[in-house]
Amino acid sequence: NAGVTQTPKFQVLKTGQSMTLQCAQDMNHEYMSWYRQDPGMGLRLIHYSVGAGITDQGEVPNGYNVSRSTTEDFPLRLLSAAPSQTSVYFCATNLMGRSYEQYFGPGTRLTVT
């Protein structure tokens, strides 16, 4: 039981490049979400999903796309990376009805130059 996994752990992109951050969970949790965390700031919600085929925007969705084709996977896509997207990205999951108990992945540290 791996819990919540994220790949890659580290990534450097040039401005304008695209990439996908991967998040996978094997806990059969319906709810998944993406956060970003910048130095000295708390976590800010980017996008979330309450189940396969359903996604919605969080606080800071601009510049990011998501999709949820399976329960297990919730990839985050950067279509055209910008230096302002340099951050640490965390994926989180929880069972529906237990949103107080989210499980977070180890994070992806992204640098955009």
Add this chain to the structure above:
Amino acid sequence: DAKTTQPTSMDCAEGRAANLPCNHSTISGNEYVYWYRQIHSQGPQYIIHGLKNNETNEMASLIITEDRKSSTLILPHATLRDTAVYYCIVRPLNRDDKIIFGKGTRLHILP
């Protein structure tokens, strides 16, 4: 969700109890108090939650005032591994949408 106010940082000596306060004066009747923590470079970790009664688990205790306008997270015997940012969140229990994290309290455990 109700707004929360936490001190920016706190120190605590190793082995002593760490008491982390949180003000939530606009809390409404169906909102719970949750606590998470984030150890450096790791994802946040759920600690405890409560409505109005005091709660205790293997990690911590949560004391909520009778008027529910404030609460305190207590780590009974703090260790160096408890050095982290602690987030107090107020929201309805079974609302399955976004959780908004504030800036939290940076707790330093001193040897």
